[in-house]
Amino acid sequence: MKVIHSPLKLKNFLELQKKKGVRIGFVPTMGYLHKGHLSLVRKAKKENKIVVVSIFVNPLQFGPKEDFSRYPRNFARDSALLKKEKVDVIFKPSAKDLYPDDFQTAVSITRLSRPLCGRTRPTHFGGVCTVVLKLLNCVMPDVMYLGQKDYQQFRVVQQMVKDLHFPVKVAMAPIIREKDGLAMSSRNVYLSKTERHEAAFLNQALREGKKQVSAGQRNVSKIKSAMRRVLNRTSQGRLEYLEIVNADTLEPVVKLTNRSRVLMALAVTFGKTRLIDNLLVRTH
Amino acid sequence: MKVIHSPLKLKNFLELQKKKGVRIGFVPTMGYLHKGHLSLVRKAKKENKIVVVSIFVNPLQFGPKEDFSRYPRNFARDSALLKKEKVDVIFKPSAKDLYPDDFQTAVSITRLSRPLCGRTRPTHFGGVCTVVLKLLNCVMPDVMYLGQKDYQQFRVVQQMVKDLHFPVKVAMAPIIREKDGLAMSSRNVYLSKTERHEAAFLNQALREGKKQVSAGQRNVSKIKSAMRRVLNRTSQGRLEYLEIVNADTLEPVVKLTNRSRVLMALAVTFGKTRLIDNLLVRTH
Numbered sequence: 001m002k003v004i005h006s007p008l009k010l011k012n013f014l015e016l017q018k019k020k021g022v023r024i025g026f027v028p029t030m031g032y033l034h035k036g037h038l039s040l041v042r043k044a045k046k047e048n049k050i051v052v053v054s055i056f057v058n059p060l061q062f063g064p065k066e067d068f069s070r071y072p073r074n075f076a077r078d079s080a081l082l083k084k085e086k087v088d089v090i091f092k093p094s095a096k097d098l099y100p101d102d103f104q105t106a107v108s109i110t111r112l113s114r115p116l117c118g119r120t121r122p123t124h125f126g127g128v129c130t131v132v133l134k135l136l137n138c139v140m141p142d143v144m145y146l147g148q149k150d151y152q153q154f155r156v157v158q159q160m161v162k163d164l165h166f167p168v169k170v171a172m173a174p175i176i177r178e179k180d181g182l183a184m185s186s187r188n189v190y191l192s193k194t195e196r197h198e199a200a201f202l203n204q205a206l207r208e209g210k211k212q213v214s215a216g217q218r219n220v221s222k223i224k225s226a227m228r229r230v231l232n233r234t235s236q237g238r239l240e241y242l243e244i245v246n247a248d249t250l251e252p253v254v255k256l257t258n259r260s261r262v263l264m265a266l267a268v269t270f271g272k273t274r275l276i277d278n279l280l281v282r283t284h
Numbered sequence: 285m286k287v288i289h290s291p292l293k294l295k296n297f298l299e300l301q302k303k304k305g306v307r308i309g310f311v312p313t314m315g316y317l318h319k320g321h322l323s324l325v326r327k328a329k330k331e332n333k334i335v336v337v338s339i340f341v342n343p344l345q346f347g348p349k350e351d352f353s354r355y356p357r358n359f360a361r362d363s364a365l366l367k368k369e370k371v372d373v374i375f376k377p378s379a380k381d382l383y384p385d386d387f388q389t390a391v392s393i394t395r396l397s398r399p400l401c402g403r404t405r406p407t408h409f410g411g412v413c414t415v416v417l418k419l420l421n422c423v424m425p426d427v428m429y430l431g432q433k434d435y436q437q438f439r440v441v442q443q444m445v446k447d448l449h450f451p452v453k454v455a456m457a458p459i460i461r462e463k464d465g466l467a468m469s470s471r472n473v474y475l476s477k478t479e480r481h482e483a484a485f486l487n488q489a490l491r492e493g494k495k496q497v498s499a500g501q502r503n504v505s506k507i508k509s510a511m512r513r514v515l516n517r518t519s520q521g522r523l524e525y526l527e528i529v530n531a532d533t534l535e536p537v538v539k540l541t542n543r544s545r546v547l548m549a550l551a552v553t554f555g556k557t558r559l560i561d562n563l564l565v566r567t568h
């Protein structure tokens with residue numbers, strides 16, 4: 001397994017591989033890897049000859065009051081995990097490599113950035129678009145793998161790639177959960193014991209929403225009320241949003257119709273720790 | 285010579301060529317071609333096996349009160365000129381191909397977009413960045429050719445390509461001028477006879493600036509005064525800006541030092557017609 005820091009060296013190495021006609025899979029991460037990341041890596045490994053994993057905590061996608069500086073980092077552990085998965089290249093650029101002093105380009109997306117997480121994180125998805133496009137140009141993969149955990153991010157990146165005609169397939173892999181249903185996240189380490197216990201309610205609320213739909217409920221505000229009742233059981237969590245939206249446009253849905261494909265999504269804050277989770281639901 | 289409208293068809297055709305290891309040169313234009321464009325095409329032809337010229341009047345780079353709808357168009361003439369130059373592919377997408385209803389990505393650049401033309405055209409360079417990045421992803425050329433006439437555009441695009449690690453070389457070709465020095469521009473057809481006559485003062489002012497520097501003048505405000513005296517001879521022209529800036533950063537320069545590389549740039553409006561011109565000057 002190679003660890004490459006310089007964008008130029010990465011390009012040079014991968015260009016040689018591409019000339020051999022080798023298929024490249026790419027998993028962008030911010031490190032502090034968990035089973036969710038590793039499931040993306042395994043999928044990439046299965047479908048491509050070469051797998052590149054980037055590890056970069058991207059300052060652009062954190063707001064001024066967010067957890068950029070305390071975001072958990074552990075390269076030794078990440079590196080050992082990726083070696084075990086037989087990853088070919090770790091790309092670990094420095095902030096100076098990606099954002100030198102004269103750096104001044106911004107990539108952003110309008111409609112898909114605004115709802116859900118965009119409401120409290122107005123600059124987040126612009127930061128994501130910018131770094132992902134940079135990474136894509138460095139790696140030039142055949143397929144990029146993103147987790148459903150950050151579904152809005154997946155839609156934003158998928159739309160950007162389409163809008164800019166970027167030659168890559170954007171694949172999504174399912175959320176990996178702890179035994180009690182909590183979605184895996186690098187931020188889960190922040191949680192106190194009580195918070196960790198109550199964090200399971202996020203997924204339980206989503207499952208309650210799905211149960212309502214399966215039972216025939218089509219009225220979105222009634223479904224959301226049932227979900228909110230589950231969330232009300234947390235003593236520490238503060239609900240930031242709970243939404244049921246069109247899975248493509250992320251626009252609010254008032255009533256489910258037959259063959260709807262909707263996203264149930266929520267964000268809950270425990271102290272300074274912000275957790276998100278979601279579920280894709282289809283009606284038949 | 286092929287004329288291709290669909291981005292997907294263009295990609296498919298060029299991918300075949302790239303597999304053969306063929307070098308691709310790209311000249312993006314808004315059509316209504318003149319000798320300036322053709323000099324770019326010839327340079328591209330000399331340096332590459334395949335030359336792609338795009339013709340697209342990009343609505344994104346026009347402000348709401350600008351000349352998008354009346355911008356001159358003549359595809360039959362353009363196409364005949366490019367055939368004579370043995371261009372391989374004209375890429376002529378429709379606005380719907382490039383900006384479908386769900387399109388929502390924006391690429392922009394901060395510092396380099398603000399001075400000079402950016403002051404009166406605040407959304408212009410964002411529109412340029414967005415369309416150029418789209419075109420680059422469609423064509424994936426080895427080299428892209430831009431004219432010095434739009435020097436700020438050249439710098440903006442060059443910086444965007446660097447910031448995003450886009451694998452293309454951005455080459456600049458000199459301004460082509462009429463006999464009296466007027467820089468060739470598709471917008472010159474708008475000019476009345478008097479305006480056309482007076483438009484030659486733009487280049488004369490730039491030459492006066494260069495003369496001042498050659499004579500040893502290093503005080504920028506004195507150089508600009510001398511240039512303004514030339515421009516004052518126009519009865520119809522309205523000076524929008526006259527600047528002497530660092531050729532890399534486009535930031536104002538107060539005093540020329542030895543080995544300065546500066547851009548003298550100006551914009552003058554005749555009626556509704558806005559003309560620009562520039563000159564790169566080095567001190568020794």
